[in-house]
Amino acid sequence: MTRVDFYHLTRDPAPAVLARLASRVLAGGDRLLVVAAGRDQREAVDAGLWAAIPESFLPHPPVDHPGAEAAQEPILIAADVATPANGARLIALADGEWRDEALGFDRVFLLFDGAGIDGARAAWKSLSKRKGVDCHYWRQDQSGRWQEGP
Secondary structure (H helix, E strand, O other): OEEEEEEEOOOOOHHHHHHHHHHHHHHOOOOEEEEOOOHHHHHHHHHHHHHOOOOOOOOOOEOOOOOOOHHHOOEEEEOOOOOOOOOOOEEEEOOOOOOHHHHHOOEEEEEEOHHHHHHHHHHHHHHOOOOOEEEEEEEEOOOOOEEEOO
16 A cells, blocks of 8 residues: 655745655655656755754765765655665655656655645545555644644
8 A cells, every 4th residue: 555645835845844754764764765857846855955954964865966876875866756776665756746656655745835736636636536545634734743634
């Protein structure tokens, strides 16, 4: 079963939320593939992973970074969904765009803001009807805490 977590970004930007998610993924001993189609988005994710949690180090080269030992890295940043060299079973769609290829992973984090809400609704509607998919919706309250809900 694939778990799909929809993160509705109402307060914090995707790179900051992704840094917290990535930190928890690594603490759990897992690996993560981060996908964002746009180069600017990938660069923002890269910068966010460096700066969002100053007391932690989240190693995360782009998949195509020269000299990167991708198989050794716990987090990889890519432009599209592919079989990650690091063996990640978790994927974050940081650009808010749903991709059916993500269902090949054990867990998917779909981060979307107000501009991506229609696409997220369509993905929810489609995915919630599929066997083997467990959908969860998360929203951020005013204090920055994430609450599951409708």
